[in-house]
Amino acid sequence: MREYSPNEIEKKWQNIWDEKEIYKTEIDKSKPKYYALVEFPYPSANGLHVGHPRPYTAMDIVARKRRYEGYNVLFPMGWDAFGLPTENFAIKNKIHPAIVTEKNIERFKSQLKSIGFSFDWSKEISTTDPKYVKWTQWLFLKFHEHGLAYKHEMPINWCTSCKIGLANEEVVNNACERCGGEVVQKIKNQWMLKITEYADRLIDDLDDVDFIERVKLQQKNWIGRSIGMEIDFKVTNKEEKLRVFTTRPDTIFGSTYMVIAAEHPLIEKYKDEIGNYDELMNYKETVAKKSDFERTELSKEKTGVEIKGLTATNPATGKEIPIWISDYVLMSYGTGAIMAVPGHDERDWEFANKFGLPIVEVISGGDIKKEAYTDSENGIVVNSDFLNGLEVEEAKEVISKWLEERNLGEKKTNYKLRDWVFSRQRYWGEPIPLIHCDDCGWVPVPEADLPVMLPDVENYEPTENGESPLANIDEWVNTTCPSCGKAAKRETDTMPNWAGSSWYFLRYIDPDNDKEFASKEAIDYWMNVDWYNGGMEHTTLHLLYSRFWHKFFYDIGLVSTKEPYQKRTSHGMILGDNNEKMSKSRGNVVNPDDIVRDFGADTLRTYEMFIGDFEKSAPWSENGVMGCRRFLERVWKLQEILVEGDNYTKDLESSIHKAIKKVTEDFETLKFNTAIATLMSLSNEFNDCGSVTKKDLATFLILLNPVAPHITEEIWQEIGLEGFLHDTTWPKYDEAKTKDQVIQMPIQVNGKVRGTIEINVDDTQDKIKEKALQDENIMRFIEEKSIIKEIFVPGKIYNIVVR
């Protein structure tokens, strides 16, 4: 028998699959369809690392298994190619980002091909391809057309020294990552997408999809729906009202002061009546340097300034209360103002404590001298006039009614979710296809003129005043208004990287269509995505953004399903062998090319699946890789003990049926590691047995094939099994044959195992008891004691409780 040489046979089979186009998919209504999706990679200059193949192999296993089960399977791959690293590389090396991107894609593609994934490469897409950009822009214009894209003043991170807008990631401890200069928040008028309009549906429709629970929870919490009230507090001696949002209107009698955001317009409006305006402005300036994250940190020391000259009136108590500004109140959440109830809110309590503001108990049950009492389930309302004696939920109803009747407030639902800032002052992104005309306002670029392509520029760096580099290209910026024909200017902001990835799963199904983003026929046949696997880190941004886009498309009749993804699962990260995240700077990156070269693609795939619990992170280990190679070597050598035979070997029959069951189930539940362990045990059994029949081996090869497609296909051919393994069907098992007749039953005394007896599965409790009491060791623990209870779980355990 020849040696197992993966480099040779892997190339061979990859070529055969390619030539036969067996993974190319067409619409075929005679078969059930299955759409398996993995997150497409960002083609960075570093190439693939061993983290990438983990989810790809997992879904490749599912895709291959589905084909054997008779499905028409779409399993596509593409490139999420716009992005900051490529742009920064281009700036540094003076190379056009399109060229960098092209090179990176070429490298990624050949790396992926060497691992033997069953991707349908005829469906390949790149978000930077003009044919793709056209439809990203077209879809954006739909948002604009339906009023979901709007301009709004939003802050950007501004490096005062480089005079450049920075991504959050480029800001380290309030300083610019490149030059160390000071970073402040600069206000810019930016395009926004109204994702908040979909907040309720993004939560409620989670009930209809099969996402793993932690993904659902994290999305719900990110959207952060809270039901409460908006209440007006009159500014004393003014017509002005200060509107606050609260989820605890029941505590209104305990509101002893108000806090508004440093940016609140009230301050400018009454500038002349405020005694300490300068002090407030100074405070506002320090706040401007902080991110929302720093502002709302619970543990930090509270800061704030009282507004001198303005007070408000608590509508419930009628008492005059002071108004403060503090960084922990954000203009972007609620109304930018709160009624502070220090007795029953942690932040308010700390603030009041620090500045000596009165703390009044209005819910009994805690000790507000020590800490805020925030429990809303057990408390009873006190010190609150007509609310006294009520439980919190009742009090909420009563006070809501009372306020509404007096026109002092209304019920309101708030969300933590904010609208999506869709503008970037960058070069390497899709230009926002809008033209500004002094007469007509913002006018969309007509469909015939799409895509709006990026002009070639000398310099990819943003401009000195915070505009995109595109703003410097006069011949690009200056155009005519599509509506009235007068001179007009193009929008120079580009879209965020998220734009292309928000709808790519729709393009895969019809990637060459130049009339539509995808045909209705293709959408009706292929959608939804049946199973989408991706990283946990994409849960609250990409996954939510793409659900939002899809829902909007559904509303305007572009797609036929409410949700894009039927099922969502998540994989863990692969860490370096030092248990740290793989990164160039840590020097612990493993390149899959090396593993494919030295051990083979099948070994890489097997190890990636065997490394541990698919949903958890796991450190890379070269010894582990070697172990998987040894396993495949042993599989290869099964040929040596092959005997003719069209039946399962009698002694192994139950093991084989059990293995079919276990592997079939484990591939569906992401337990690839235990599926492989089962196959390892089965191959060990073959060896212990000393021989394996053709039938036994064929079944084994099919089960292993989705994990290690090349070696199994080769052995299949080598031992002369009929046809090709890739044309076979998935094996079935007989449930009855997976059950053992005779089992070892543990016998416990007082919950501790004191012996094991061999029983027949359908032996009665009495029979088992009789057998158990013959066991010397078990008797030692029962003697001279009386049996007070017996617990018998058929097929599992028999426990005797004695005293």
Place this chain on the structure above:
RNA sequence: GCCGGUGUGUCGGAAUUGGCAGACGAGACAGACUCAAAAUCUGUUAUCCGCAAGGGUGUGUGGGUUCGAGUCCCACCACCGGCACCA
């Protein structure tokens, strides 16, 4: 800080979801083969006491529920992911 998650031998991990903790793999040790080494094959391998039979202890820490807890409940500790312009 907030939201989500994780914690089991020397290491990666397994445990039919409340029923024999440590499957499978790695590593280590011993043996076979070899002049020798590598590769391969065989055996041992949580820990303590014991010649053995067997027994005690043991799933991040402390408590609880139960005949029985890695699994359920309460409190705590450590680590990982996300925090809206990285992808």
